[in-house]
Amino acid sequence: xxxxTARFATRPGGSRxxxxxxTLLRFALRRDRLMMPLWVGVxxxxxxxxxxxLKSIYGTAAERADVARQxxxxxxxxxxxxxxxxxTLGGLxxxxxxxxxxxxxxxxxxxxxxxxxRDEEETGRQELISSAMVGRxxxxxxxxxxxxVANGALALLIAGGLAGQxxxxxxxxxxxxxGVGMVFxxxxxxxxxxxxxxxxxxxxxxxxxxxxxxxxxxxxxxxADGSSVLTWISPVGWLExxxxxxxxxxxxxxxxxxxxxxxxxxxxxxxxRRDIGMSFLPTRPGPATGRLRTAGALALRxxxxxxxxxxxxxxxxxxxxxxxxxxxxxxVGDNDKTREIIERMGGQSGITDAFLATMVxxxxxxxxxxxxxxxxxxxxxxxxxxxEPVLANAVGRLRWALGHLTIAFGGSVxxxxxxxxxxxxxxxxxxxxxxxACLVQLPAIWTLGGLAALLYGLSPLLxxxxxxxxxxxxxxxxxxxxxxxxxxxMDLSPFGHLPKLPGGDMAWTPLLVxxxxxxxxxxxxxxxxxxxxxxx
Amino acid sequence: xxxxxxxxxxxxxxxxxxxLAGLDLEVEAGEVxxxxxxxxxxxxxxxxxxLGLLRADSGAAQLLGRDPWADAVELHRHVAYVPGDVTLxxxxxxGEVIDLYGRLRGGLDPARRADLIERFELDPTKxxxxxxxxxxxxxxxxxxxxxxxxxxxLDEPTSGLxxxxxxxxxxxxxxxxxxxxxVLLSSHILSEVEELxxxxxxxxxxxxxxxxxxxxxxHLTRTSITAELAGPPDGLAHLPGVHDLDxxxxxxxxxxxxxxxxxxxxSLTASGVRSLTSTPPxxxxxxxxxxxxxxxxxxxxxxxxxxxxxxx
Numbered sequence: 001x002x003x004x005t006a007r008f009a010t011r012p013g014g015s016r017x018x019x020x021x022x023t024l025l026r027f028a029l030r031r032d033r034l035m036m037p038l039w040v041g042v043x044x045x046x047x048x049x050x051x052x053x054l055k056s057i058y059g060t061a062a063e064r065a066d067v068a069r070q071x072x073x074x075x076x077x078x079x080x081x082x083x084x085x086x087x088t089l090g091g092l093x094x095x096x097x098x099x100x101x102x103x104x105x106x107x108x109x110x111x112x113x114x115x116x117x118r119d120e121e122e123t124g125r126q127e128l129i130s131s132a133m134v135g136r137x138x139x140x141x142x143x144x145x146x147x148x149v150a151n152g153a154l155a156l157l158i159a160g161g162l163a164g165q166x167x168x169x170x171x172x173x174x175x176x177x178x179g180v181g182m183v184f185x186x187x188x189x190x191x192x193x194x195x196x197x198x199x200x201x202x203x204x205x206x207x208x209x210x211x212x213x214x215x216x217x218x219x220x221x222x223x224a225d226g227s228s229v230l231t232w233i234s235p236v237g238w239l240e241x242x243x244x245x246x247x248x249x250x251x252x253x254x255x256x257x258x259x260x261x262x263x264x265x266x267x268x269x270x271x272x273r274r275d276i277g278m279s280f281l282p283t284r285p286g287p288a289t290g291r292l293r294t295a296g297a298l299a300l301r302x303x304x305x306x307x308x309x310x311x312x313x314x315x316x317x318x319x320x321x322x323x324x325x326x327x328x329x330x331x332v333g334d335n336d337k338t339r340e341i342i343e344r345m346g347g348q349s350g351i352t353d354a355f356l357a358t359m360v361x362x363x364x365x366x367x368x369x370x371x372x373x374x375x376x377x378x379x380x381x382x383x384x385x386x387x388e389p390v391l392a393n394a395v396g397r398l399r400w401a402l403g404h405l406t407i408a409f410g411g412s413v414x415x416x417x418x419x420x421x422x423x424x425x426x427x428x429x430x431x432x433x434x435x436x437a438c439l440v441q442l443p444a445i446w447t448l449g450g451l452a453a454l455l456y457g458l459s460p461l462l463x464x465x466x467x468x469x470x471x472x473x474x475x476x477x478x479x480x481x482x483x484x485x486x487x488x489x490m491d492l493s494p495f496g497h498l499p500k501l502p503g504g505d506m507a508w509t510p511l512l513v514x515x516x517x518x519x520x521x522x523x524x525x526x527x528x529x530x531x532x533x534x535x536x
Numbered sequence: 537x538x539x540x541x542x543x544x545x546x547x548x549x550x551x552x553x554x555x556l557a558g559l560d561l562e563v564e565a566g567e568v569x570x571x572x573x574x575x576x577x578x579x580x581x582x583x584x585x586x587l588g589l590l591r592a593d594s595g596a597a598q599l600l601g602r603d604p605w606a607d608a609v610e611l612h613r614h615v616a617y618v619p620g621d622v623t624l625x626x627x628x629x630x631g632e633v634i635d636l637y638g639r640l641r642g643g644l645d646p647a648r649r650a651d652l653i654e655r656f657e658l659d660p661t662k663x664x665x666x667x668x669x670x671x672x673x674x675x676x677x678x679x680x681x682x683x684x685x686x687x688x689x690l691d692e693p694t695s696g697l698x699x700x701x702x703x704x705x706x707x708x709x710x711x712x713x714x715x716x717x718x719v720l721l722s723s724h725i726l727s728e729v730e731e732l733x734x735x736x737x738x739x740x741x742x743x744x745x746x747x748x749x750x751x752x753x754x755h756l757t758r759t760s761i762t763a764e765l766a767g768p769p770d771g772l773a774h775l776p777g778v779h780d781l782d783x784x785x786x787x788x789x790x791x792x793x794x795x796x797x798x799x800x801x802x803s804l805t806a807s808g809v810r811s812l813t814s815t816p817p818x819x820x821x822x823x824x825x826x827x828x829x830x831x832x833x834x835x836x837x838x839x840x841x842x843x844x845x846x847x848x
Contacts, residue, residue, distance in 0.1 A: 286663050
């Protein structure tokens with residue numbers, strides 16, 4: 001009796017909230033041993049390889065100065081790429097890739113944090129872990145530390161890899177990218193306390209990231225030097241405000257640190273106040289009887305929340321980008337000199353169309369992420385053993401899969417139309433051409449959806465590869481042109497084959513070919529699904 | 537009697553693991569059939585093959601006279617399945633899932649659904665994650681018992697149920713039998729099997745090692761006998777089938793293979809019997825014998841030959 005009391009008394013008070021953190025951190029790093037180095041490596045290499053690519057495009061100092069001048073004067077280009085603060089190779093690297101690297105670091109971080117917090121609770125694994133000598137706040141701490149390790153490695157990689165372009169600038173850029181990552185890691189930590197669903201936590205944090213990205217773009221278009229308040233309220237914008245390679249404003253790093261610390265503290269406070277597995281958004285009781293009659297209705301019921309979120313997101317993003325473009329052309333209209341420059345480059349409507357086409361294309365590539373996530377719901381249902389009892393009923397695999405695929409492919413049409421609607425609304429443009437341009441993106445989106453269906457149908461093990469394909473298409477589309485990647489590689493992305501609308505010439509052949517590829521891939525996937533074993 | 541399930545020589549491998557190595561199973565229409573075996577013996581794999589979720593490598597399987605892989609959907613109209621670990625969707629209530637499953641099968645009897653919900657004391661308005669394991673299990677059980685089907689395939693259906701609910705479950709299975717439905721019940725709860733099952737099949741390492749009615753199976757095991765004799769026992773040790781013989785003066789304790797009982801009794805009466813207790817083998821002993829064999833025996837060849845010998 002006394003010995004037992006003595007054993008408990010050795011560590012008095014509430015100092016054990018963090019017990020087991022080190023073990024959990026090692027465990028998290030062990031589980032992420034593939035994913036984490038891959039993220040860090042790809043983001044790091046993108047940034048580090050940028051100076052060489054830029055050198056091959058803008059070979060002389062005069063050409064680089066010219067780019068910088070264009071960014072200074074053209075607000076719609078600035079909205080897409082951001083302002084240039086220095087026309088050195090380092091400065092152009094920070095300009096061209098910094099924001100995207102920050103966004104990717106944020107995605108990596110939010111995935112890591114949710115994976116090791118809410119995901120663990122939702123699956124029930126956390127219960128067993130927490131029954132051991134693990135403090136109440138240890139899982140969250142370990143998750144944030146894991147994100148810190150990943151972002152720290154990324155900062156080191158960037159700082160080391162770009163050191164040739166100027167040590168302080170490289171360090172600033174590395175720290176800023178990691179800073180964006182940590183801001184969204186801690187944001188995800190808060191969101192993970194609020195919802196019971198890991199999927200929702202990832203979606204909400206991703207939505208906040210999208211909003212931050214749009215804010216930065218709006219701010220960039222509004223002012224030439226990033227002094228817009230819109231840029232300042234976006235964590236992705238801070239990366240720009242730091243001005244790596246251009247007289248770094250080091251104190252901006254304090255913003256990252258402060259935001260991460262405050263958000264981290266909020267998440268800590270919330271985590272300490274709730275029970276395991278519970279959330280602050282409570283689960284309401286449901287109906288005692290159901291009206292779901294078919295596997296298709298079930299699929300719609302399961303996916304409707306996500307589809308609603310994507311729809312609202314696309315409408316809002318479209319409207320925001322439309323508004324930015326409108327501001328851009330207004331600005332051009334006011335200034336004779338700028339108008340002259342832009343007209344010499346192809347005319348005002350040409351620039352606006354090009355900008356709109358870029359926006360539509362960007363929406364299309366993001367919609368590819370939607371379709372992959374929607375198709376892979378099949379994968380999630382199968383691996384979580386929920387497909388098994390459904391398929392043990394009088395439901396054929398084909399019908400079950402088609403239910404989800406209909407929502408995936410139909411949903412992509414819906415969100416693209418909504419994105420186009422928002423764009424036209426925000427810009428005040430004619431609806432028809434913009435909606436048409438949005439629909440033209442669909443064959444490329446469907447191709448990636450078809451690929452996801454193909455990989456999943458052949459084997460559940462291959463299914464996550466669809467994310468890799470969508471990510472590659474996104475990378476090639478966003479950054480490919482600046483990296484001077486050979487055309488054969490660029491052609492891998494289905495988006496590279498689409499006609500550039502509005503403004504460009506319509507071409508039916510690539511659309512039909514891509515749609516054909518998508519249909520063939522989906523059909524092959526379904527045939528595979530009918531033949532293979534269900535994973536157990 | 538027609539067969540509800542016939543399986544013969546079923547093989548299924550996952551990579552280098554041979555989950556099923558020539559499994560046989562016959563379930564008569566209208567019977568409650570116990571399906572037993574240690575963990576990893578291949579019970580769930582067999583059930584998944586029967587449901588057309590897995591495709592067998594070789595061997596024949598028929599469910600209600602049809603091919604479980606090719607005719608999966610049509611068959612499932614007549615089959616209800618309860619897995620051992622029920623996972624639900626977090627945002628669907630238990631009631632919604634019950635109704636969905638019912639509609640995806642041959643239909644659902646609303647009166648029986650209401651009755652079952654009451655008997656199982658299930659709150660159908662709660663949502664997926666908020667159910668305990670036992671309650672998730674009840675959701676699947678209510679959906680299965682309320683469905684209008686001919687065959688129920690239950691894979692350790694009572695894991696997580698409390699003893700009261702276990703009794704409700706047994707009552708439900710009895711009702712199913714009374715209605716002429718067929719039940720394949722995979723279970724580790726021996727009292728449950730003893731109570732409910734007309735016949736059982738025991739499988740081990742992917743092959744059937746014994747099958748038959750409980751009475752048949754008891755026949756294959758040992759009966760314990762304690763006797764007080766009038767005179768000293770004679771020659772008991774040399775009789776075939778006698779084990780663990782313990783003679784203390786006129787008191788005899790032994791175990792005998794049940795099919796060799798006759799000779800032992802003859803020998804005992806020859807010495808004169810004053811008192812005799814004979815205990816039939818319990819189901820536990822029956823299973824333990826096979827389950828323990830699993831731990832000790834490793835040669836797969838001897839497994840398949842002994843299986844043949846026993847089932848014949």
